[in-house]
Amino acid sequence: MVTATPVRDVERARAAAAAVTDPELPMLTLADLGILRRVEIDEEGTVQVWITPTYSGCPALAEMRVDVDRAVRAVGFDAVRVRTELSPAWTTDWITDEGRRKLTEHGISPPGAAPRRAAGPVPLTLLPTRTVPHCPLCGSSDTEELSRFGATSCKSLHRCRACLEPFEHVKEI
């Protein structure tokens, strides 16, 4: 006979996993980032947590796995398995509104809509087609890109021509 796991157990495990933060963007939780895909408790009572990597080479993923394991154990579960879900690939569109608000609050410009690709070969673009982010500090749209690549895979570097402050932008992917 299969006994249903009480809903509140799953919710407790999910809440613990969801509250784990990204070591490189510590203002964001895994739930804010949208990388926490689902949480289940199997018949043996093991909590199974599925997370999706942001970038193939994201070095924070190993830390986040261990943090999830620790956080779920801390709310009373003895058996935890953190699993990788590769498909579908993560996109910045999964960052929640709350996550976007927190990024702006911390001076980081949130991503716009991710590029949507038709099936077939990726078309060649000879000119940058990127959207110009607004300055998260003064709100001006008069900004320029300093570098497409920044301190982490997910961010680019910009400068506001209005308030002259440099800022980071989470790239659309």
Next chain:
Amino acid sequence: MSGDNIFTGLVEEHQGDARWAFGTGFTDALAGVDTTLPAGVDGADLALYCQMLGDDALVQAQRLVQWVTDAPELEEEVALANIALDLLGQARLLLARAGQADGTGRDEDAFAYRRAAHEFRNVRLTEAPRGDFAHAVVTLLVLSGQRLALFGRLADSTDPVLAAIAAKGVNELAYHREYAVSWALRLGDGTPYSHERMVEAVADVWPLTGELFATHPVEARLAAQGAAVDPATVRDEVHAVLTRVFTEATLAAPAPFPEGTVAGRDGRHTPALAPLLDELQKVAREHPEATW
């Protein structure tokens, strides 16, 4: 942190950030992924194919990080390091898949650190000596162009793990190519001197491009089953992309890719690979008990 000994403080169990000083010890990049082989696919073949794609990325990443502290601008150094990190991530997933597919259970470190040069399956262009910045631009343009075309098709592989790795990789390779294109345009259509350096780089890189489109028997077998992509099938697509870039960059239209034969995919490499691996593997070989 206890006492005033920093080392002791770092190696103790902690709840704070210091616990990551020596890494998590976590090495399974594919933990919890369903790793069943697709019906009819030979595990040894699939493992070799994953090593080919994984080694291309690993060796290219190691070459790219040689620009760190040595690029023309800090921003370019950061860009090349970021591109290398993406490729390293792709290599980790592919090599982990290789160890599952051939049944040996070898992890990514076993492949990266404990194989000799003749066991690597990368194409020779990935191991070519670094050269100047124009060489880096042309090499990245060719390699990202080929890999983007391959991965675009590999996203439909009958192996769900390869399909997922490829679908993810396409998003990254698209901006790798975009970066290489932007520099090809600036240097090719820049000053007479930058133009000349690009022409020299193209001349040096071109003889190595044929191998990128030569089909290994493993690729042919797996492609027939829908698990792999025969690289010969992306040859025209990649050439068309490069022709557009070269034309826009005021460079002469690229010569046809030379007829290449399988070499690196069978473990036959240039003398440039062994010293690159010495650097890559030194710490792991000297400290076999280390974790990171």
